[in-house]
Amino acid sequence: MLEVCVDTLEGAIAAMKGGAVRVELCSSLSEGGLTPSAGLMQAASKLTIPCYAMIRPRCGLFHFSHDEVGIMLADIEMARQSGLAGVVVGAQHADGTLDMSVLAKLVEAAGPLGKTLHRVIDVVPDPLLAVDQAVLLGFDRVLTSGAQPTAPEGVEMIARMVKRANSQLSVMPGCGLTANNVAEVMTLTGASEAHAACNQPAHGDPAFSDFDPPGGRFETSENEVREMKQAMGTRAT
Template sequence: MMPRKLEVCVDTIDGAIAAQAGGADRMELCAALSEGGLTPSTGLMVAAAGLGVPSYAMIRPRCGLFVYSEAEIQVMLDDIAAVKEADLAGVVLGAQNPDGTLDTRVLGRLLAAAEGLGATLHRVIDIVPDPLAALEQAIALGFERVLTSGGAAAAVEGTEMIRAMVQQAAGRITIMPGSGLTEDNISDFVAQTGVVEVHASCAVTASEGERFSNFSPHGGRKETCKNRVKQMKRELGA
């Protein structure tokens, strides 16, 4: 059986250190996970590169959907250059047309700039009109993997679509589910879908008190938990 891998999304250097200590196989580096993940700072990229865990940087210049202006695309190209300069392992990308389909032209430009890096197509695939058609486009573009919740709010709710994506991919690309996966549900989920990589935050709510709570996201700031990473690894049999 192929070893199962755990990717942990982090948006701070302390989170990256916790993911490393917990045994994460790969990290997705972001800023503002409370916004779904934006491009991390250059400083975080450089710091994470020294931890010895393969790290992929999210390339997303703002929150919201994934139709980008030419000015935003140029920012993304410059951010990809920063990823290369920091010597990270890869990038996480996504772009769509106004009709919701994948923007293969923009994605082609971004992937060309990222030549030599690994590449993950992010959850833009969860909001396209036809995820299975988009999967074929991702394969043709040369992505290594697709991060998906199966078009649902949480991966466990998208189990049927994720299973269909795994079957259609047939080893040509990795299907990596994410959103709502925890140490409590991951064993059954993997058995139902046949996935070999999973994506999770492994986070807990930081204890910061209520003073100046307007500086934290609604519900409190989240931080990566080393012990939850370890538990996820155990449940994966990794």
């Protein structure tokens, strides 16, 4: 199962056509993914592929103020009203541990929507404890690079997280996955789904420093999604 993160409607359509089973809908993937606009949520909800909204009001780590939590709750309600399939959330205390109180509020607000705990789990002191906490909170999955910069570097920890979860939730490797390494990562970790951007540099518009992120703008590639799916099919059993 392949989830693709996108920040445009065109990207969601490309992911769907390429064979992804789910979309993580964001804005500003250049900053790690922020909350998509209401209009993008509503447009994506009309697609035939399940779309989960990233709920992240700003870039940076995940110790949120009271006001930011209020914004996140309102954004979750917008995702529900828009008809999306799920939300992607995370929150931590100043000491780095998961903020169970805030997360419980976000989970409750999501109600019947699918719920993914994002890569906040990669910046907590104890990722294995965080897996236990995610189970207690009722998450369906956690997205992780195994507390390393990329999932291929974090395969040992991801495998331990998969074992710790004991099928109570899905541990989904993400970050740095390509068609060349995804099969190996899934084999080494025992994961059943993966998360990737499957993007390439955007073509057509000239780069302009005031409007484009550092390194230029990227867009989802239907071909790269398809290649990733094909590579996942070669996973050793």
